[in-house]
Amino acid sequence: MSVQNLPRFRRPYGIFLRIRFLNGLQYRAAALGGLVTQFFWGGLTICLYAAFYRSDAAAFPMTFPQLVNYIWLQQAFLALFFVWQNDNEIFDCISSGQVAYELCRPWDLYGMWFARNAAHRLSSAALRCVPVLLVAALLPAPYGLTAPASWQAFLCGLLSGVLGFLVVVAFVMLLYIATFYTLSPLGLRIAVSALSEFLSGGLIPLPFLPDGVRQVVNLLPFASMQNAPFLIYSGSVTGPAILSTMALQCFWLGILFLVGRLLMRRTLRRVVVQGG
Amino acid sequence: MFKLYGKFFAIHLRSQMQYKTSFILTVLGQCLTSFGAFLSIYFLFARFHQVEGFVFQEVLLCHAVVLLSFSLAEIVFRGFDTFAGIISRGEFDRFLLEPRSPMFRTLCTRMEFSRLGRLAEAGIVMAYALSTGVVVWNWAKAGVLLLMIVCGTLLFAGLFTVYASFCFFSIQGLEFMNIFTDGGREFGQYPFTVYGRRILRFFTYIIPLACVQYYPLLYLLDRAPSPWYALIPLGALLFLVPSTLFWRLGVRHYKSSGS
Amino acid sequence: MIQLEHIHKSFRVARRSAGMKAALHSFLHREYTTIHALDDLSFTIGDGEIVGYIGPNGAGKSSTIKVMSGILTPDSGTCRINGRIPWRQRIEHVREIGVVFGQRSQLWWDVPVIDSFSLLQSIYSIPDTLYRQNLEELTQLLHLEELLRTPTRQLSLGQRMRCEIAAALLHSPKILFLDEPTIGLDAVSKLAVRSFIRELNQNKGTTVLLTTHDMQDIEALAQRILLIGRGRLLLDGSLQDLRRRFATGRILTLAYEGGALPQLPGIRVLTQEPGHARLALDTTCTSTADAIKSLSQQLSITDIAVEAPTAEEMVVALYKEYQI
Numbered sequence: 001m002s003v004q005n006l007p008r009f010r011r012p013y014g015i016f017l018r019i020r021f022l023n024g025l026q027y028r029a030a031a032l033g034g035l036v037t038q039f040f041w042g043g044l045t046i047c048l049y050a051a052f053y054r055s056d057a058a059a060f061p062m063t064f065p066q067l068v069n070y071i072w073l074q075q076a077f078l079a080l081f082f083v084w085q086n087d088n089e090i091f092d093c094i095s096s097g098q099v100a101y102e103l104c105r106p107w108d109l110y111g112m113w114f115a116r117n118a119a120h121r122l123s124s125a126a127l128r129c130v131p132v133l134l135v136a137a138l139l140p141a142p143y144g145l146t147a148p149a150s151w152q153a154f155l156c157g158l159l160s161g162v163l164g165f166l167v168v169v170a171f172v173m174l175l176y177i178a179t180f181y182t183l184s185p186l187g188l189r190i191a192v193s194a195l196s197e198f199l200s201g202g203l204i205p206l207p208f209l210p211d212g213v214r215q216v217v218n219l220l221p222f223a224s225m226q227n228a229p230f231l232i233y234s235g236s237v238t239g240p241a242i243l244s245t246m247a248l249q250c251f252w253l254g255i256l257f258l259v260g261r262l263l264m265r266r267t268l269r270r271v272v273v274q275g276g
Numbered sequence: 277m278f279k280l281y282g283k284f285f286a287i288h289l290r291s292q293m294q295y296k297t298s299f300i301l302t303v304l305g306q307c308l309t310s311f312g313a314f315l316s317i318y319f320l321f322a323r324f325h326q327v328e329g330f331v332f333q334e335v336l337l338c339h340a341v342v343l344l345s346f347s348l349a350e351i352v353f354r355g356f357d358t359f360a361g362i363i364s365r366g367e368f369d370r371f372l373l374e375p376r377s378p379m380f381r382t383l384c385t386r387m388e389f390s391r392l393g394r395l396a397e398a399g400i401v402m403a404y405a406l407s408t409g410v411v412v413w414n415w416a417k418a419g420v421l422l423l424m425i426v427c428g429t430l431l432f433a434g435l436f437t438v439y440a441s442f443c444f445f446s447i448q449g450l451e452f453m454n455i456f457t458d459g460g461r462e463f464g465q466y467p468f469t470v471y472g473r474r475i476l477r478f479f480t481y482i483i484p485l486a487c488v489q490y491y492p493l494l495y496l497l498d499r500a501p502s503p504w505y506a507l508i509p510l511g512a513l514l515f516l517v518p519s520t521l522f523w524r525l526g527v528r529h530y531k532s533s534g535s
Numbered sequence: 536m537i538q539l540e541h542i543h544k545s546f547r548v549a550r551r552s553a554g555m556k557a558a559l560h561s562f563l564h565r566e567y568t569t570i571h572a573l574d575d576l577s578f579t580i581g582d583g584e585i586v587g588y589i590g591p592n593g594a595g596k597s598s599t600i601k602v603m604s605g606i607l608t609p610d611s612g613t614c615r616i617n618g619r620i621p622w623r624q625r626i627e628h629v630r631e632i633g634v635v636f637g638q639r640s641q642l643w644w645d646v647p648v649i650d651s652f653s654l655l656q657s658i659y660s661i662p663d664t665l666y667r668q669n670l671e672e673l674t675q676l677l678h679l680e681e682l683l684r685t686p687t688r689q690l691s692l693g694q695r696m697r698c699e700i701a702a703a704l705l706h707s708p709k710i711l712f713l714d715e716p717t718i719g720l721d722a723v724s725k726l727a728v729r730s731f732i733r734e735l736n737q738n739k740g741t742t743v744l745l746t747t748h749d750m751q752d753i754e755a756l757a758q759r760i761l762l763i764g765r766g767r768l769l770l771d772g773s774l775q776d777l778r779r780r781f782a783t784g785r786i787l788t789l790a791y792e793g794g795a796l797p798q799l800p801g802i803r804v805l806t807q808e809p810g811h812a813r814l815a816l817d818t819t820c821t822s823t824a825d826a827i828k829s830l831s832q833q834l835s836i837t838d839i840a841v842e843a844p845t846a847e848e849m850v851v852a853l854y855k856e857y858q859i
Binding site for chain 2: 030031032044182187191197203209
């Protein structure tokens with residue numbers, strides 16, 4: 001599809017996605033390397049949980065196959081849901097003051113950066129998810145990826161995945177904005193990435209947290225990232241809980257989006273007035 | 277050579293202190309990176325109490341040893357860890373123009389003091405784990421603990437060197453090395469026996485990370501079948517032989533391809 | 536003494552193509568092309584020469600410098616510099632050469648220049664007395680007094696280049712390779728750099744090999760020029776030789792009263808207005824002196840200006856002739 005055929009308003013966003021994807025294709029060794037890493041990583045993580053399962057199966061907050069599904073989905077969609085999987089060019093562009101050029105372009109900066117980050121994540125996930133899912137599905141039970149509990153679970157998981165992905169990008173937008181203000185963009189990024197990795201269920205799935213802590217963490221925006229879709233797909237969140245989970249995702253998406261836009265407008269006004 | 281290293285050390289320190297606030301904030305940020313890993317262990321043990329016969333304090337000790345080794349290696353051997361950038365910016369050409377061994381020059385070129393944050397965190401966890409009285413101390417055990425950390429640091433340095441050597445051939449597709457570097461740090465928090473016999477064997481004979489944690493840990497906990505387990509960390513140093521040879525091969529390739 | 540004989544070097548590069556289809560195709564099946572970066576290159580440079588090494592981008596200039604500095608091993612051919620093979624005896628060899636890459640720095644960004652210098656002293660194990668002597672001399676000649684205490688990041692490009700050159704000379708190398716030393720510099724800095732190189736060559740007998748795109752560097756410094764294109768040595772001679780061969784055109788601008796322009800062999804009229812003309816002259820047919828003589832016989836000339844082509848234009852003609 002050539003650029004000219006795209007509807008006018010979509011053009012820049014579409015171009016970003018296309019460039020990113022083509023760029024990613026150039027590096028097939030990188031794709032292969034990533035695949036091997038994710039496969040190994042997922043495998044070892046599952047081995048670890050298998051050991052815990054052996055030590056006390058009753059304490060497991062979900063079934064073992066559900067956990068296995070969670071881990072493989074996490075590895076397959078790593079690029080979509082982890083806060084640290086970012087387009088670092090934008091950070092560099094803010095810290096180096098290059099952002100002034102971006103402001104001269106005839107587009108809405110929030111939308112542009114949102115699209116760029118999303119494109120970056122989508123393109124790297126597109127190359128990697130299929131092989132990881134495929135290989136994981138071929139593994140023998142109980143270590144392999146299994147089909148979702150029902151087609152409803154699949155559809156809801158998919159929808160929730162889209163929401164979760166948007167929540168991640170909307171959250172990263174706040175990180176971009178914070179870069180304008182902080183003295184140590186790197187320190188901030190490291191701290192926020194570490195924190196969000198834990199709170200989103202990137203290190204251990206949130207159901208493994210003890211009572212009391214879990215209920216609080218579940219309400220935070222981080223739980224609306226990878227935690228929601230993976231649990232819905234694997235069937236450890238079912239029934240009406242699916243609806244409330246997705247409602248919470250929509251809520252956080254709306255809040256993060258609005259706050260992001262508002263702060264962005266204020267920040268840019270400040271940048272224009274003070275000249276960076 | 278030590279004098280030259282000292283000089284590089286001083287210049288790195290002065291360079292990084294130029295941006296003091298940013299430096300301190302980055303150190304604080306680094307402090308948090310491994311806190312999540314600690315919390316994960318804490319919460320998992322709150323639920324399961326033991327894994328493969330290891331209790332919380334014992335796993336914590338393992339976690340602290342590996343994390344200390346990794347952060348030390350990251351501070352001292354950062355040049356190898358970030359070698360892809362050194363190659364792609366053409367800095368390595370510069371090293372070859374100087375009358376020093378390229379390996380020594382790479383060692384000198386980066387020292388990442390902001391990783392002190394991670395180191396501090398690892399130190400605190402270790403202090404806590406030891407204070408619980410999980411180990412009955414004597415001088416030999418103190419020596420073994422030190423040996424674990426030193427050999428662990430050098431083993432991670434060896435892994436960074438392997439990564440760097442790959443960079444001479446291609447700087448793409450090296451993500452798989454993360455399995456052993458970052459993966460070694462993440463999965464090495466638990467004694468490798470937890471992951472099953474085959475994985476333990478892999479991390480004993482191929483990438484000898486288990487030599488600096490599982491086996492000597494058994495010695496520290498008085499569970500080793502033989503006192504020789506105390507010296508197993510030295511075996512990990514054998515890894516430095518192939519990694520150095522691979523580095524040499526890489527330099528030779530670089531000089532003939534010039535890319 | 537630098538001797539290169541029949542140096543060959545080729546690289547294999549992946550072919551890249553545009554478009555979604557081509558990218559998908561090359562993801563599965565990659566094609567490579569071989570590039571002959573250096574193709575049977577031979578030359579000799581004597582001690583104390585200043586040689587300008589020119590050629591368009593991608594001609595093989597950097598590859599040559601890399602071979603000569605021991606960074607790159609050629610596929611075949613021999614290279615001896617002061618009796619050593621650079622890539623075999625790298626450490627002994629690099630003690631005797633200095634290299635300045637115009638686009639790459641050897642100074643530490645965040646610390647004062649003097650700290651970088653003192654680090655280089657340790658790296659090259661320069662004895663204290665020699666170091667102090669060289670530092671003093673370089674500081675004076677390159678006017679570094681005020682720069683030494685400044686962090687590199689605060690220096691202007693011209694100031695930084697002066698420091699880079701000093702850094703490359705602290706260990707008193709016998710040979711200096713300069714890769715585009717004046718790129719991006721302002722006019723004053725360019726002149727300072729050039730005059731310093733000339734003095735260095737005259738006073739210390741340092742051999743200098745200079746790659747540049749700035750022909751004024753060559754005019755100001757190089758007694759000899761090596762032209763390289765597509766990895767081959769195309770020309771080896773002095774600037775005067777080149778002039779004689781490639782700067783054969785002159786532009787004559789005349790103001791005159793009365794008379795008609797004469798027809799002369801080798802003269803072409805570019806523009807003509809009453810009392811005013813611009814003529815192109817080919818000196819291989821008619822010399823400039825003869826042309827002026829015959830013009831003044833037939834016209835009453837009030838003013839005349841003769842322009843020779845600049846070195847820049849000459850190089851364009853040169854590249855055109857060799858199709859590089």
